[in-house]
Amino acid sequence: MRRLFPALALSLGLTLALAAGPAGALEVEDQIRIGPDTPQATLHILSTTDIAAARPMLDGWLARNPDLAVDYVVASANEIHQAITAERLPFDLVISSAMDLQLKLANDGHALPQDVDEAAGALPHWARWRDLVFGFALEPVVIVASASAFDAENLPRTRRDLITALRDDPDRFRGRIGTYDPAQSGAGYLFATQDASFGNTFWRLAEVMGRLDARLYCCSGDMIDDLASDRLLVAYNVVGSYAQVSTQAGSGLIIIAPEDFTLLLIRTALVPTTAERPDLGAAFLGYLLSPAGQAAMETTPGMAPVLGAAQGLPSSARAIRLDPGLLANLDRVRKSAFLGEWTAAMTQP
């Protein structure tokens, strides 16, 4: 896990961006500044998306606005929520894969209404909430496995298959299964609660993984890294875009979209009330939803544009509903109960 404090980032050569940036006490994972040396204005984006995955859309927007610069800060979903609600850092746009936290930001009045109807008009209703939260990309949440983990003809196709495979060969998988730590990762908590809402299979899987000393991760990227270096055999609940990037190069990794159900994550953006240049945030949002922005999404591996969605997605795909139902899982009593249960499943005697 990378923890880049501002001072550390400074020494990494990101001087310009940080001197002007609103990062403050935020725990920054990564940061980049793109654009001319003396831009007319700088758009500050706070995002959970890795720079590599975000690069096509950033470059696409800057190509259209050569006078502007982008300061792109990557942080965890929980950090982002804290940065906007408690520290009120002046970012112009918040991009996150933690749909529940995004919705909570909007529900609790931390998002500015946007008049992007011409761009968002074609947006399916399940991909936006009010004029506050806008989905711009779809990503399947998948299982990534090392090709050596399973026999080619015995590839698990459902969670039940995976449970069976893990139980059948515990010695092989012990310590070599990875998944999100829901206590630490907003996206991981979202996936876990959504999984749990589809039935008991998730808890059975959690127990099995706990018994096999599963490793817990903050981020999809780290899981992929450990898969590539053979420390992991199976990573459960990996965000599609990361999986796709790493399996492209013929690294011996395979992507499994579970056939019982494959969660579809909607990557959403909102303009926070703390924005200093909400117009720039809105402009970038408009670009994301425009045909050009959606085309950039198409060239990003693992991401599907929301406009004209549903093609190329597995038939078992279930989009996570972007509505206040997501708030239920953020309830603190419920969350602590869920995490308690999770910990119990993970740490078995």
Add this chain to the structure above:
Amino acid sequence: MTADLPEMRGRPGRVALTGSLRRNLVLQFLALAAVVAVALFFAVRVTADRAAEAAQDAVLGAATAALSEGLRAEDDGLDLDLPPTIFSMLSAMGEDRVFYRVDIGSRTVTGYDDLPLPTAPPQGALPVYYDGRYLDTPIRLAAVTRGMLVDGRQAQALFVLGQTRFGQRAIADSIARRAALLGIGFFLLAVPLSLLAARAILGPVGRVTEAVARRGPLDLRPVNQSVPRELGPLIGALNGFILRLRGAHARTETFITEAAHHIRTPLSTVRTEAEIALRQSQEEPTRARLRNVIRSVEESSRSAGQLLEHALVLYRTDRVERSSMDLAAVVAGLVESFRPTADLREIALRLGPDLPAAPVVGDRLMIETALRNILDNAIKYSAADGTVEIALTLCDGRAVVAVCDRGRGLGGAKLADLATRFRRGGNVTDVVGSGLGLTIVTEVAEASGGAFTLTPREGGGTCAVFSLPLR
């Protein structure tokens, strides 16, 4: 068809008009329609608002109850079973924002701990609804309480669920738009309808007016049109007035007739006596005086005669006795009867060579009186040795009698003036006349459905043209 005689018709131009019944009616209808339209708008709006609020409250209440059922006390603390559908449901209509709060005793255990509380704590599971503000947004809240055992002690748990009402407002706005359209549509529909209604209501007035206006000047029959009840008194009053007018008219004519009779008889005696005196007298000044007397008596007697004739015409126009006749025969007979008088003044009466058969229907006596007056005028105003030409032609379904002289003409006067009773032309002071002749002709023409015109003749003189419709 009838000659327009302005002095005989009452024209509204002389009536002082204050306002218009039709306009008042239309305005009142429209005002009523506007009131109804506005009332309709508000009625629909208020009803729809209430219905939408009641429906939303019911959903909110059910969701609050569901929320309250999810809380359980367990050995290691509280467990809240919070189905996401509770919130999804509240947000389904119009993507409303949702807030909640769970208190046990005075401690907030989860949710938004600054969410407004109800003023009076709810009694049991029956939800209390109230309005509040949260995060600068007006919201609607519901609260229920439930007793539960926490750590072995009985405690009251308070569950508050709040939501914005964007969806309800959107529905209310959409209904309001429809209600406004409904009201405007109703009003627009009322405009032509009120115009039609005003026209229909005022129709009978127009019909009575037309029937009365279309009458000839001497038509004093009562109005017997069927009218709505409200117009009955007006028509009754009008008919009473007509009756009194008729009585007055009849009395006047009777008086004139009596007067003419009473004057004529002594006049003829005076005339006879004066003529005898003229024959016997040898003194020229006396004879001149006597001639003057005779002339005056002649004039008076003639006037009296015409007064009688006029009274007769007036009497008969009221009850025309129609009979068929050949106008050619009537004209020929009259011309013959005037020949002796014309010969005395050496005036030639030239009757058109071929008189076509001209069958007409009318009161023979009246028509003869009219033609006699025309011929009398022509001869009276012709110079000695003059010629009066009489012609009868058929033209456009009418029989036209033209009597043309080479007399002194009209002197610029108009027929409308000359046809007034006792009015004479400005150039006739030397000729005996009463001023009633043309009045009689005009009245007969009108009463018979004919026409009478008097026009200057090319080369001096006058043409009197009297026409009647052919049968």
